[in-house]
Amino acid sequence: MEIALSIITGLMILGALYAIHAKDLLSSVIACGIVGYSLVICFLLLKAPDLAIVQIVVDTITLIIMVAVVLDSSREEQFSKLDTGGYISAVTAMVIIVVLLYFFAVSIQNLDVLGKSTLRMAEHYIEGAAQKTGSANLVTGVVFDFRGYDTMGEAVVLVTAVLGVLTILRLKGKK
Amino acid sequence: MIPYIMCFILFLVGLYGVITRRNLVKIAVSLSIMEISTFLFFALIGYIDGGVAPIVDPADPVKTYVDPLPQALVLTAIVIGLATTAMLMAVIIRLYRKYGTFDIREIKNLRG
Amino acid sequence: MKGMTIIVKKTTQLISGMVFLYGIYVIIHGHLTPGGGFAGGVIVAGSLILVTLAYGGDFLKLVKEESGTTIVESLATIMVILIATAGLLFGTHIFFNNFLPKGIVGHLVSAGVLPLYNIFVGTEVASSIFIIFLSLIIFKEESPQ
Numbered sequence: 001m002e003i004a005l006s007i008i009t010g011l012m013i014l015g016a017l018y019a020i021h022a023k024d025l026l027s028s029v030i031a032c033g034i035v036g037y038s039l040v041i042c043f044l045l046l047k048a049p050d051l052a053i054v055q056i057v058v059d060t061i062t063l064i065i066m067v068a069v070v071l072d073s074s075r076e077e078q079f080s081k082l083d084t085g086g087y088i089s090a091v092t093a094m095v096i097i098v099v100l101l102y103f104f105a106v107s108i109q110n111l112d113v114l115g116k117s118t119l120r121m122a123e124h125y126i127e128g129a130a131q132k133t134g135s136a137n138l139v140t141g142v143v144f145d146f147r148g149y150d151t152m153g154e155a156v157v158l159v160t161a162v163l164g165v166l167t168i169l170r171l172k173g174k175k
Numbered sequence: 176m177i178p179y180i181m182c183f184i185l186f187l188v189g190l191y192g193v194i195t196r197r198n199l200v201k202i203a204v205s206l207s208i209m210e211i212s213t214f215l216f217f218a219l220i221g222y223i224d225g226g227v228a229p230i231v232d233p234a235d236p237v238k239t240y241v242d243p244l245p246q247a248l249v250l251t252a253i254v255i256g257l258a259t260t261a262m263l264m265a266v267i268i269r270l271y272r273k274y275g276t277f278d279i280r281e282i283k284n285l286r287g
Numbered sequence: 288m289k290g291m292t293i294i295v296k297k298t299t300q301l302i303s304g305m306v307f308l309y310g311i312y313v314i315i316h317g318h319l320t321p322g323g324g325f326a327g328g329v330i331v332a333g334s335l336i337l338v339t340l341a342y343g344g345d346f347l348k349l350v351k352e353e354s355g356t357t358i359v360e361s362l363a364t365i366m367v368i369l370i371a372t373a374g375l376l377f378g379t380h381i382f383f384n385n386f387l388p389k390g391i392v393g394h395l396v397s398a399g400v401l402p403l404y405n406i407f408v409g410t411e412v413a414s415s416i417f418i419i420f421l422s423l424i425i426f427k428e429e430s431p432q
Contacts (some may be wrong), residue, residue, distance in 0.1 A: 005177075005178045006177045006178055006181060009178055009181035009182065009185065009215070010181060010352035012181075012185060012211075013181065013184055013185055013188060015206045016185060016188045016189065016192075017188060017228065019192075019204050019205075019208065020188070020191070020192040020196065020201060020204070020205060021378050025198070025201075025277075026409060028200065028201060028204055029200065029204060031204075032204045032207055032208065035208060035211060036207075036211060037354075037355060039214065039215060040210050041188075042215055042218070043218060045240045046218045046219065046221075046222050046241070046248050047226060047228045048218055048221075048223070048249075048280050049226060049228050049230075049239070049245055049315030049321035050226070050246060050250060050321040050322065050323065050326070050410065051214075051218065051249055051250060051253070051361070051372070052233050052321075053248060053313070053321060053322055053326040054254070054325055054326045054329070055214070055253055057326060057329040057330055057333060058253050058254065058257045060210075060333065061257060061329060061332070061416060062207065062257060062260055062261075062338075063189070063425065064281055064336070064420070065206075065261055065264050065266060065419070066200070066203070066260075067253060068423055068427075069200070069264050069267060069268045069271075070200060072271070072427065073271055073277065074270065077201070077277075078276075078278060079200045084194075086188065086278065087198050087269075088221060089194055090195055092189070092194060093191050093194040093195050096190070096194070097190070097191065098185050100187065100190075101187070104183050104325070108176070108179060108180070109180060113176070114176065114179070114219065114222065115223060115224035116223070116224060117221070117222070117223060117242070121244060122221075122223075122242040122244065124240075125243060125244055126240050126242075126243070129243075130231040130233075130392050131392070133385065133389070133398060133399075133401070134318075134385075134390060134393050134397050134398035134399055135319075135336070135392070135397070135398035135399070135401055136230060136232070136233070136318060136319050137229070137230055137231075137317065137318050137319060137320065137321065137323070138229035138230070138231060138232045138240065138243040139243045139246050139247055139250065139321075139323070140227055140317050140318050140323050140401060140405070141243075141265060141318070141401070142243050142244060142246075142247040143247045143250060143251070144401050144404045144405075145383070145385055146373065147247060148246075148371065148382075148383035149382075150247075150251055150373060151251065151404075151408070152367065152368065152383075154251045154255055155364055155367055155408060155411060156364070157255055157258060158254065158255075158258050158411065158412065158415045159360065159361075159364055159415070161258035161259065161261065161262050161415070161419075162258075162357075162360065162415045162418050162419060163396075164262050164265075165262055165265045165418075165419050165422055166263045166357075166418070166422055167259060168262070168266060168269055169265050169268075169269065169422045169423065169425075169426040171426070171430060172431050214410070228321070230320070230321065231392065232393075233391075233392050233393045250323075250325060254325050254329075254412065257416075258415075261419045264423075265419075265422075268423070268426070272430065283362075
């Protein structure tokens with residue numbers, strides 16, 4: 001299982017590299033959609049069917065919105081030569097990546113081996129959850145019963161995002 | 176350990192795309208890639224060897240389930256990521272209609 | 288906006304009802320099978336987007352649809368918070384209390400107040416995504432390039 005996960009994440013990295021460097025904007029957006037669909041296979045290998053259903057439909061909607069924005073324009077990235085601004089941003093990116101790699105190398109010693117996690121909260125959430133909440137789907141029980149505040153916060157964030165989109169895309173004001 | 180390392184490298188690829196690209200759509204795509212690596216990391220933490228999906232079947236109870244808590248956190252995060260990406264796309268299409276280009280350097284020069 | 292060709296219209300006529308019904312199934316069986324309010328809500332929104340894209344519609348009809356959907360979304364959010372507050376009146380007097388009887392694990396009518404949460408959150412997510420899509424189309428209609 002670890003071998004299959006490693007192969008699929010390797011292909012995701014290749015897809016992400018192509019999405020950043022593609023000349024045509026439509027190809028870049030479609031590559032982003034393909035990376036999202038590969039995540040669905042990873043979720044199914046990690047025994048999370050709830051997440052797989054949500055990710056596949058959300059990635060489709062994201063692809064629709066991005067294509068609606070890109071098709072409206074000239075669809076090409078104007079490639080211009082590297083000037084001083086380009087050099088500064090490339091050097092900044094290299095410095096940040098080296099610092100982050102150092103911190104990852106230090107903190108990866110503390111991660112458990114894949115599959116033998118020693119989180120103590122897992123037993124408290126699993127045992128008796130089906131009796132306490134009454135639902136057969138443990139993830140729904142955790143989302144709506146044990147951690148109901150997070151769900152309420154997420155519903156409010158969705159309403160706020162819709163308000164933001166309605167405000168930004170409004171052309172005529174009231175007279 | 177190798178899936179963890181690949182997850183970090185995907186995050187770094189997205190971060191490199193956000194910092195160095197000049198096209199607005201490429202910046203949005205790189206942000207989406209960074210979010211995908213975060214979801215994968217959370218799902219990797221909750222996996223237990225030999226566990227089954229966390230759906231209880233009352234006929235035959237199983238001993239080991241996969242941890243449902245990281246899955247609940249990622250469920251909320253995926254939908255919020257969709258809302259953020261949609262709002263970013265609304266801003267991008269508004270900028271394109273006004274300035275005629277997706278390039279952030281030219282927008283900075285044309286403003287005002 | 289213009290609709291699409293006759294082949295797309297006939298295919299949409301055949302399958303959009305089934306996609307809508309599948310979305311409602313995923314919402315209602317959220318406490319028994321994988322899925323729940325969020326996934327089912329996005330599937331329902333997907334079927335509404337399919338019908339809008341295939342058949343088109345003139346500008347005033349789209350504006351009226353958008354203003355009606357905002358009312359549905361606001362009402363669904365208010366109902367979610369009302370059900371959460373109603374937990375303060377029964378049982379152990381805490382927020383988000385699961386106050387209806389829990390029933391037998393595995394039956395359709397069980398798990399207390401969870402199916403109601405799933406239905407209202409599913410409605411709210413579906414209307415949100417449909418509003419985002421409609422406002423994008425209205426913006427493109429209003430200012431053609």
